[in-house]
Amino acid sequence: MALELAPDQSTFNPKTIAMWLIPYIVAVIAAFAAVGLFIGLMGYDVLKAYETVLFTSFRSQNGFIQTLLKFVPLLLQALAFTVPFAAGKFNIGGEGQMIVGAIGATAVGIIFADWPLLLLLPMVLLAGMACGALWAAIPAWLLYQFGMHEILTTVLMNFISFSLIDYVATGPWRDPAAGHPTTIPIGVGGELPLLISSPPLHSGLIVALFVALVVYIYTDKTSAGYELVVTGANSRAAEVYGIPVRRLFILSLVIGGMIAGLAGGLQVTGSQHRLIEGLQSNFLILGLIIGLIAKGNNMAVPFVAFFIAVLEVGASALQRTMMIPGEMVFIVEALILLFVLLSDVVRQR
Amino acid sequence: MNNHPILRMTNIRKTFGTVVALDEVTFTVQPSEIHGLLGGNGAGKTTLMNVLYGLYKPNAGQIELSGQSLAISSPKDAIRQGVGMVHQHFLQVDNFSVLENIIMGMGNVNPMEATAKINTLSKRFGLTVDPQAIIEDLPIGVRQRVEILKALYRGAKILILDEPTTNLTPQEVDNLFESLRFMVKDGMSVVFITHKLREVLSVCDQITVLRKGKTVTTLKRTEASEEAFVKAMVGDEMDIQNSVVFSQGDTDTIAPATEQPPLLQITDLTVQRTNRLPVINQCNLTIQPHEIVGIAGVADNGQKELAETIIGLQTITSGQVRIDEVVVQQNHTNVLLNGQVSYIPEDRMQDGFLPKATVAQNLILGLQRQQPYSNGRFLNWGNIYQTVRQLIAEYNIQTLGPDDVGANLSGGNIQRVLIARAFSFPSKLLVAHNPTQGLDIPSIEFVYSKILAHKTAGMATLLISENLDELLLLCDRIATLYKGEIMGILERPQFDKYQIGRMMSGLRIST
Numbered sequence: 001m002a003l004e005l006a007p008d009q010s011t012f013n014p015k016t017i018a019m020w021l022i023p024y025i026v027a028v029i030a031a032f033a034a035v036g037l038f039i040g041l042m043g044y045d046v047l048k049a050y051e052t053v054l055f056t057s058f059r060s061q062n063g064f065i066q067t068l069l070k071f072v073p074l075l076l077q078a079l080a081f082t083v084p085f086a087a088g089k090f091n092i093g094g095e096g097q098m099i100v101g102a103i104g105a106t107a108v109g110i111i112f113a114d115w116p117l118l119l120l121l122p123m124v125l126l127a128g129m130a131c132g133a134l135w136a137a138i139p140a141w142l143l144y145q146f147g148m149h150e151i152l153t154t155v156l157m158n159f160i161s162f163s164l165i166d167y168v169a170t171g172p173w174r175d176p177a178a179g180h181p182t183t184i185p186i187g188v189g190g191e192l193p194l195l196i197s198s199p200p201l202h203s204g205l206i207v208a209l210f211v212a213l214v215v216y217i218y219t220d221k222t223s224a225g226y227e228l229v230v231t232g233a234n235s236r237a238a239e240v241y242g243i244p245v246r247r248l249f250i251l252s253l254v255i256g257g258m259i260a261g262l263a264g265g266l267q268v269t270g271s272q273h274r275l276i277e278g279l280q281s282n283f284l285i286l287g288l289i290i291g292l293i294a295k296g297n298n299m300a301v302p303f304v305a306f307f308i309a310v311l312e313v314g315a316s317a318l319q320r321t322m323m324i325p326g327e328m329v330f331i332v333e334a335l336i337l338l339f340v341l342l343s344d345v346v347r348q349r
Numbered sequence: 350m351n352n353h354p355i356l357r358m359t360n361i362r363k364t365f366g367t368v369v370a371l372d373e374v375t376f377t378v379q380p381s382e383i384h385g386l387l388g389g390n391g392a393g394k395t396t397l398m399n400v401l402y403g404l405y406k407p408n409a410g411q412i413e414l415s416g417q418s419l420a421i422s423s424p425k426d427a428i429r430q431g432v433g434m435v436h437q438h439f440l441q442v443d444n445f446s447v448l449e450n451i452i453m454g455m456g457n458v459n460p461m462e463a464t465a466k467i468n469t470l471s472k473r474f475g476l477t478v479d480p481q482a483i484i485e486d487l488p489i490g491v492r493q494r495v496e497i498l499k500a501l502y503r504g505a506k507i508l509i510l511d512e513p514t515t516n517l518t519p520q521e522v523d524n525l526f527e528s529l530r531f532m533v534k535d536g537m538s539v540v541f542i543t544h545k546l547r548e549v550l551s552v553c554d555q556i557t558v559l560r561k562g563k564t565v566t567t568l569k570r571t572e573a574s575e576e577a578f579v580k581a582m583v584g585d586e587m588d589i590q591n592s593v594v595f596s597q598g599d600t601d602t603i604a605p606a607t608e609q610p611p612l613l614q615i616t617d618l619t620v621q622r623t624n625r626l627p628v629i630n631q632c633n634l635t636i637q638p639h640e641i642v643g644i645a646g647v648a649d650n651g652q653k654e655l656a657e658t659i660i661g662l663q664t665i666t667s668g669q670v671r672i673d674e675v676v677v678q679q680n681h682t683n684v685l686l687n688g689q690v691s692y693i694p695e696d697r698m699q700d701g702f703l704p705k706a707t708v709a710q711n712l713i714l715g716l717q718r719q720q721p722y723s724n725g726r727f728l729n730w731g732n733i734y735q736t737v738r739q740l741i742a743e744y745n746i747q748t749l750g751p752d753d754v755g756a757n758l759s760g761g762n763i764q765r766v767l768i769a770r771a772f773s774f775p776s777k778l779l780v781a782h783n784p785t786q787g788l789d790i791p792s793i794e795f796v797y798s799k800i801l802a803h804k805t806a807g808m809a810t811l812l813i814s815e816n817l818d819e820l821l822l823l824c825d826r827i828a829t830l831y832k833g834e835i836m837g838i839l840e841r842p843q844f845d846k847y848q849i850g851r852m853m854s855g856l857r858i859s860t
Binding site for chain 1: 657660661662685686692694699700701702703704705706710713714715717718723725726727728730755
């Protein structure tokens, strides 16, 4: 897979952008056509299904805000994957890091519930990031110390986090009024300010975009980020040329965990104001898909993430209005990834 | 029957994708001759012989053995037809005996009879070897004899040797040539593949020159001058008169600045891992400004460890390395990061190149924190692209541009990237390990002239090479490594390749 991370001036001329975009457009059209065939055979109106999936986000303010709310965790999960990916490490633990981040954020939000906004909100978000980072630091340490493969350990840490959230959401902080494992709410000072009050859009959007910008600058514009990319491209050569690769493996995983933890913190402070079991949704898988479709290019990640958010919102609408299973959209997303990866193979021939 | 050449390959064509490796090549070998197949890297020598040996199927062309046209579809076929091949990298089982390696794959063989046959062959051709010896205990020259015996044992009438002198000491080369003479006297034919002109001139009867997949000429040794072959090998692209590659090692250069402090000083250096023999043992070496010091030796005698100790990658057990009078910190390659040393690693794909990154990213590796590429924190892509474009032009790197992905480059161009990068370091010391491997002759010429230009500018160079001719051509002094020890250091007027050869096989020379 090519890591096209160096933005030459020539990258911004229309021809190279077109060359870069064409495989994506072809992949999207091919994926829609394939799934359209199925939907058609199942007896649904294909064109109406396409319209629902693609335009629900843009037809109403509510639809657009729903899309943005999906976009925030998707973007962060994708970045939690692409930062270690740049160093050649696979973080498949974004889910667990997000859950543990949410737990940490909730804990601080409940314990210090009466602190004022200016103090509590940063503390809650920092707690989320710290807990996510810690959760990623465990596989990172196992890798550094014993050479245990990070794919295995990060996945397994997810399962531990499922039990952990189960324990916290049914434990002493349990909200007895709720029918689902849920904690009591965090202090009001821990709630993210709203950008739009009705329908509510929280300011996590700005935080996520800011993180995406910082990550892009880090990986593409700094010497340290270059060293990360070199480590991913050939860790032995990086080591020969003086780059502390083993430390960068650790750093990249911990940064990934921190970003995933922040995603958890934003879910708590922005959307739910409490810890709800299942908050991780399927953001991890979608994050991987986004990161891989973007081929690790951190400039492309926000755009891909937004597109996937549009599809996700469309998927719920599809189920609601046309009774077509929302999983169809998941198939579309997977096929887009498959076709994009395929286009690389084709181009190399 | 006697009118027929023993081997005739006519109009052989072989393509790999869009690359034409062999283009209408015609190659004829007469009985009882040593036929040199000469050409630079990428000329198609090995491809042609792999076609004969049944490893590649040609797209077009004919193969005749003793006048009979036939198709060879596998090495098994080739062996049955009396073609034997000794590859550059031996195909041997290290912990088996010589005998076992020779009879391997031949079904039920009586070991006594086999031993007797091997002994007869050894005696007849001067290929002295003990059939009971274990392969891994043997030096490379003897292991090569085993490969030759393997082919002879199977009744080879034509023996193909692919770059047989790589890693042999000059004495071993002489022995090999003597054996080849015995073989052709006995009625066999030998095809000797090499890129070293002087070797073919000293041993071959006929010489065929290949260039860029085409037969350029076939000449009798006695009928042509050295210049004729040089011209055939490189074409008109090169100024042969003024070239370094074809000079006799008498290129005028500045003498080493002995009165100045050394740029590299290695003192009592030992590198040893627990419970192992030392890989570097009590080495002492200094390099002055304007000096090129060569390291000769058979591969894997500590060359790589020496290079990596200087750049700070290996942990030093005892002793010291000083670069420009500053002690190199152990286990820190900050000497490379600070641009104090230029390094051309031996294993370019593993140790020096980033196939997944762009050409621009490859060219700045090690300099990513230095001006003008960076202010220490942020990269300056404008400057990077400007410099990278200059380097691509200056070093003639064949690529689509700075954004081209490294994996798209050919081996020779990858080496050019590594060389361009090494010479763009602001350092006074160059450590180059086999810098011309895989390059064609004009590129080798280019590398040599760059090394000499930097010497003139005051650079100190440690040139580690398996190619003794390269060292004899360029160096002011040559040290020979054997099992991690420096066996002796010769200065230019006293260069004697046989003496170096003795040191390469472990004999210490008192100097």
